[in-house]
Amino acid sequence: QKEVEQNSGPLSVPEGAIASLNCTYSDRGSQSFFWYRQYSGKSPELIMFIYSNGDKEDGRFTAQLNKASQYVSLLIRDSQPSDSATYLCAADSGGGADGLTFGKGTHLIIQP
């Protein structure tokens, strides 16, 4: 059974600080990992993905992957109130058109 685990939160972070979101996965065959942002009442929006060990930066966002520990994280620098949302972590086993395995998501609140 493939599983992706996230702390549901809420995670409360002051405006301007770094928000750190974490995710673990059970399937060692997972090859790529995705972070989606979902505002209340809206659909998931892809923020970034990562497939190599280490860090990947895109603007204020940094994804980190550690395959040995089966651990993925998302850092949001200079957090803004507009970053308040639920963040979904997803894993893909690769090999073609596969459904992604999602975690339940972490509810992030940025306090002004």
Added chain:
Amino acid sequence: ETGVTQTPRHLVMGMTNKKSLKCEQHLGHNAMYWYKQSAKKPLELMFVYNFKEQTENNSVPSRFSPECPNSSHLFLHLHTLQPEDSALYLCASSQVTSGSWNEQFFGPGTRLTVL
């Protein structure tokens, strides 16, 4: 239209009704997906279509019937649903080729309520 569109956005139906959800992707992708999102649960994969062929049916009850007439359109036909089927139904698409990473883009979803 751009991205992935879904209609209707909201649907209320009785347990004996038959209805269909429609999804259209304008991204030139070759794979499409149906997911179900219920409160307090992770997104659940329902069906996968790759080049119009169904490649995955994730143990979904037969009261849900998918149809993919071409690589841009995906339907989910609903009949004799149960109240526990009330959820947000999300369609997604991706381009699956050698070297791609299955980035899936979601439509706005259909909020389904079964009475």
